[in-house]
Amino acid sequence: MEISKEKFRHVGINEEKSQSIVRPSMTYWQDAWRRLKKNKIAMLGLIIIIIMTIMSIIGPMMVPYHHSDNNLSITNQAPNREHWFGTDDLGRDIWARIWVGARVSLFIGLMAALLDTLIGVLVGGVSGFYGGKVDMIIMRFIDVMIAIPSMIFIILIMVIVNAGVGAIIISFAITGWLSMARLVRGQILQLKEQEFVLAARTLGANSSRLILKHLIPNTLGVIIVSLTMRIPSAIFTEAFLSFIGLGVKPPTPSWGQLASTGAAVLRVYPFRLFIPAFFISITMLSLNLFGDGLRDALDPRLRK
Amino acid sequence: MVRYIGKRFVISLITIWILATLTFFLIRLLPGDPFTSEKITPEIKANMMKYYGLDKPLPVQYATYMGNLLKGDMGYSLRYKNREVNNIIADAFPASADLGLRSLVFSVILGLILGIVAALNHNKFWDYACMVIAVIGVSVPSFVVGSLIQYLFGIKWKLLPVAQWKSFAHTIMPTFALGLGTLALIARLMRTSMLEVVGQDYIKTAKAKGLSPAQVTIKHQIRNAILPVVTVLGPLVASLLTGTFVIEQIFAIPGLGRHYVVSIQNLDYTMVMGLTIFFGAFLVLMNFLVDIAYGLVDPRIRVGK
Numbered sequence: 258m259e260i261s262k263e264k265f266r267h268v269g270i271n272e273e274k275s276q277s278i279v280r281p282s283m284t285y286w287q288d289a290w291r292r293l294k295k296n297k298i299a300m301l302g303l304i305i306i307i308i309m310t311i312m313s314i315i316g317p318m319m320v321p322y323h324h325s326d327n328n329l330s331i332t333n334q335a336p337n338r339e340h341w342f343g344t345d346d347l348g349r350d351i352w353a354r355i356w357v358g359a360r361v362s363l364f365i366g367l368m369a370a371l372l373d374t375l376i377g378v379l380v381g382g383v384s385g386f387y388g389g390k391v392d393m394i395i396m397r398f399i400d401v402m403i404a405i406p407s408m409i410f411i412i413l414i415m416v417i418v419n420a421g422v423g424a425i426i427i428s429f430a431i432t433g434w435l436s437m438a439r440l441v442r443g444q445i446l447q448l449k450e451q452e453f454v455l456a457a458r459t460l461g462a463n464s465s466r467l468i469l470k471h472l473i474p475n476t477l478g479v480i481i482v483s484l485t486m487r488i489p490s491a492i493f494t495e496a497f498l499s500f501i502g503l504g505v506k507p508p509t510p511s512w513g514q515l516a517s518t519g520a521a522v523l524r525v526y527p528f529r530l531f532i533p534a535f536f537i538s539i540t541m542l543s544l545n546l547f548g549d550g551l552r553d554a555l556d557p558r559l560r561k
Numbered sequence: 562m563v564r565y566i567g568k569r570f571v572i573s574l575i576t577i578w579i580l581a582t583l584t585f586f587l588i589r590l591l592p593g594d595p596f597t598s599e600k601i602t603p604e605i606k607a608n609m610m611k612y613y614g615l616d617k618p619l620p621v622q623y624a625t626y627m628g629n630l631l632k633g634d635m636g637y638s639l640r641y642k643n644r645e646v647n648n649i650i651a652d653a654f655p656a657s658a659d660l661g662l663r664s665l666v667f668s669v670i671l672g673l674i675l676g677i678v679a680a681l682n683h684n685k686f687w688d689y690a691c692m693v694i695a696v697i698g699v700s701v702p703s704f705v706v707g708s709l710i711q712y713l714f715g716i717k718w719k720l721l722p723v724a725q726w727k728s729f730a731h732t733i734m735p736t737f738a739l740g741l742g743t744l745a746l747i748a749r750l751m752r753t754s755m756l757e758v759v760g761q762d763y764i765k766t767a768k769a770k771g772l773s774p775a776q777v778t779i780k781h782q783i784r785n786a787i788l789p790v791v792t793v794l795g796p797l798v799a800s801l802l803t804g805t806f807v808i809e810q811i812f813a814i815p816g817l818g819r820h821y822v823v824s825i826q827n828l829d830y831t832m833v834m835g836l837t838i839f840f841g842a843f844l845v846l847m848n849f850l851v852d853i854a855y856g857l858v859d860p861r862i863r864v865g866k
Contacts, residue, residue, distance in 0.1 A: 397572075404576040406844050408803035409837055413583075416825050417590050493702055500704050501806055501822050520708050520811070527712050534705040542700035549696075 289478075292554040299550020302543035309540055313363055316356025324353040325508050333526050342532050345518065351532060358510040359536065365422060365495045365511070369429035370487035376430060377437025378480060382468050384438065385445030396442070399435050407432040411494060415503050422505060425498065429491050440483060444476040478555035485548035489541040496537050512537045562856060569852055573845045580841040581630065584834050585623055613639060615830075626834070635835035640827050646835035649820060656726050657809070657816035661801050663732060664740035668797075672744040673790070676751025677783060683756060691748060698745025704807040707738035711811060724813040735812045739804050743797050747790060754786040761785070791855050795848035802840060 283291070293299055317324055320341070328348035336343045342351035384395040414428035448454065449472060457471050473480075496513030498504030500520070505511040507518075512533045519530030601609070610616045614625060629636060635646035679691035711734060715723035722731045758764065759782060767781045805818035817836060824832035 400572055401576045401579055404573065404845050404848055405580050405841055406799045406803060408799075408806075409840055412821075412825065413587050413833075413837065417587050489700070496702055497704065497807060501810060502826065503822070516705070516708075520704070523708055523712055524716055530708055530712075534702075534708065538701040538705055541702070542696065545696060545700050 285478075289554045293550055296550040296553065299547050299554075302545075302547035302550065305539065305543040306547060309359060309536075309543075310363065313356050313359035316359065317353045320350055320352050322350035322353050324357040324510060325349060333522070333529075335526075335528060343526075343528055345529060346522070351515075351529070354510040354515060355512075355532060355536060358512045358515050358533065361422060361505060361509060361511040362492050362495055362513070362537070362540075365425050365429075366488040366492040369426045369433065369491035369494075370484055372426060372430035373433030373487060374437055374480060374484045376434035378441050378473060378476075380434065381438035381441030382445055382473055385442035386449060386464065386468050386472065388446075392442070395438070399438060402432075403435045403439075408494070408497075412498070412503055415498060422509070422511075425491075425495050425504060429494055433487060433491075437480075437483060437487075440479060441473075441476055444479055445472050448472050448475055482548060482552045482555060485544060485551055489544040489548075492537065492541060492544075512540075565856065566853055569849055573849045576845050577838065577842050581627070581834070581838050582623075584837045585626060586619075588828075588830055588833055589619065613637070613831075630838070635838070636831040638824075638829055638832045640824065640829040640832065646831050649832070650817065650835065650839055653815060653817045653820055656814055657802075657805050657818060660726075660732070660735055660739060660805060660808070660814060660816060661798070663736040664743065664801055664804075665798065667736055668740035668744035668801075669747060669794075671740075672747025673751050673787070675744070675748035677755060679748065679752040680755030680759075680786075681778065688752075692752070695745040695748040695752075698741045699749070701741075703738050703742055703804050704811060706741050707735070707808055707811040710734050710738060724811075726812070726814040726816075731812075735808050735814060738811070739801060739808045742804070743801055746793070746797065750790055750793060751786060754789045755782060758782050758786045788855070788858065791851065791858060795844075795851035798847045799844045802844065 322340075326349060328344070331340070331344050331348045332346050334340055334344045334348075336351075340350050340352065342355060345351055345354070380395060384392045410432050411425075411428045414431060415424055418424040418427060445468075454467060454471060457467055462471070492512075495504055495511060496516060499511055499513030500517045502517065505514050507514065515533035516530055516537065519526070519528075519533060523530050607616070614622060617625075626636070633647070635650075638644050638646055638649060641649065675691045675694065679688045679695075682688045711723060714721045714734060721734055722728075725731055726735075763785075764777060764781055767777045772780070802818075805814075805816055806822055807818075808814070809816045809818040810822065817839075820832065821836045821840070823829075824836065
């Protein structure tokens with residue numbers, strides 16, 4: 258094939274067009290959300306979590322039974338038309354108890370994760386930002402505390418603060434903020450040497466503004482991912498403690514506590530364990546899948 | 562390296578001391594006393610308190626306890642009359658250690674295999690299959706797995722003994738239930754690590770040298786990918802150990818985990834303290850060893866320089 262001059266034509270430069278932006282510019286969060294939406298498994302997780310949350314609100318209202326109504330004439334019924342998930346040994350409707358339990362378990366998971374994240378971010382932020390002696394003392398303290406197995410620590414606190422929803426949240430936060438603080442400190446140490454921090458400082462920003470407005474927002478991705486991973490771990494801890502009889506005390510239902518009472522009658526009424534166990538597992542699974550997807554979506558290295 | 566080990570050792574000691582102190586004072590904040598649930602007259606109770614030294618002021622009790630602890634004496638259980646805490650631990654530890662060790666071996670070996678298989682078949686069927694197993698393993702709590710397999714294999718199909726800790730058949734279900742979560746974590750970690758290593762230059766070099774794919778995978782990829790897995794072994798041992806609390810309860814295994822839960826419910830001060838310190842010290846030691854092992858295994862990290 259011959260390439261002659263006639264085959265080409267001069268196009269010239271369109272001054273206006275060369276400056277225009279072809280694609281809409283995207284912020285970091287828009288881009289992350291776009292990638293998250295493409296991840297079907299993570300979205301499935303998100304949808305299940307939303308359904309669980311909605312059901313925990315409206316679920317108990319869908320049946321004419323209150324979650325603590327006793328009815329000794331219908332104890333330990335298998336799931337049937339009147340009682341969709343059956344009844345327990347006091348004739349209480351398990352459907353109602355499951356969804357009230359969902360409120361307790363999800364509330365514990367969310368609050369515990371939020372609280373320990375908040376403490377961890379503040380301490381880690383201060384420690385990483387100021388460095389020097391403050392950092393040294395805080396990090397040595399964390400080194401020592403983190404070596405104490407958190408479950409043992411949580412159990413001890415639970416015993417003292419009188420088992421209950423508040424106690425679980427507090428004990429979880431007390432042990433949970435350590436690793437978050439380490440994570441945030443590491444991030445801050447990297448970020449604070451970058452130019453935009455210098456620029457902000459030159460413009461007269463004080464320390465608290467630097468930490469709150471510049472450094473922490475830039476670590477937000479890592480913090481959010483860690484937060485989503487903390488929720489299932491808090492739900493698990495609640496279930497674990499309730500299962501060995503140190504968590505939420507009856508009559509308040511929580512998933513772990515329902516599983517615990519169910520396990521006691523496993524031989525005769527296996528459904529009493531399997532129903533709460535199913536909800537614990539499916540919730541943890543959804544949260545883990547969503548967290549994985551979120552981590553991929555927020556990771557700038559995977560940005561295309 | 563020596564300085565690093567020394568520093569880590571001191572931190573470990575401080576940790577154990579803080580743990581012991583915290584436990585000592587926390588446990589005494591509890592409402593009630595160890596004899597609340599026993600029907601005894603106030604005089605007898607006063608006598609008992611005196612016998613166990615519980616009537617003395619706190620600082621004195623603390624000093625006595627710490628002194629004895631240094632000598633390795635953790636006192637007598639308040640519940641099991643005339644039994645030393647040391648004695649109970651020595652009795653119950655073998656079962657727990659046996660269970661823990663079996664689970665560790667099971668989960669590490671299978672977890673590594675799963676992770677390697679997944680990474681070598683990246684984005685193919687086996688990758689997805691392995692990762693589905695891993696995600697389920699992370700998400701389903703050990704007590705759910707334990708109860709479920711106990712019901713299916715023990716009660717319904719009668720394939721394995723339902724509970725207790727006697728023959729090899731007895732150990733299968735508890736080991737599986739305890740190890741599954743750890744297995745899943747290791748598999749995920751190993752997969753990520755393998756995929757990261759694949760992109761490194763030394764893999765290209767190895768291939769360019771003309772090594773066979775199997776040699777590249779075994780000698781270069783797996784050996785380097787295993788390093789991050791070593792770092793998490795410490796925390797994993799911790800999670801296995803606390804996992805025994807429920808697994809021992811479900812399968813009626815006479816181990817330390819059960820004693821721990823029961824003694825907390827009974828406010829058996831000396832037992833709770835003894836077990837907490839024992840667990841704590843054990844885990845601190847594990848972390849210490851893992852850290853040192855990591856320093857030795859990875860030539861890039863001559864820590865503490």
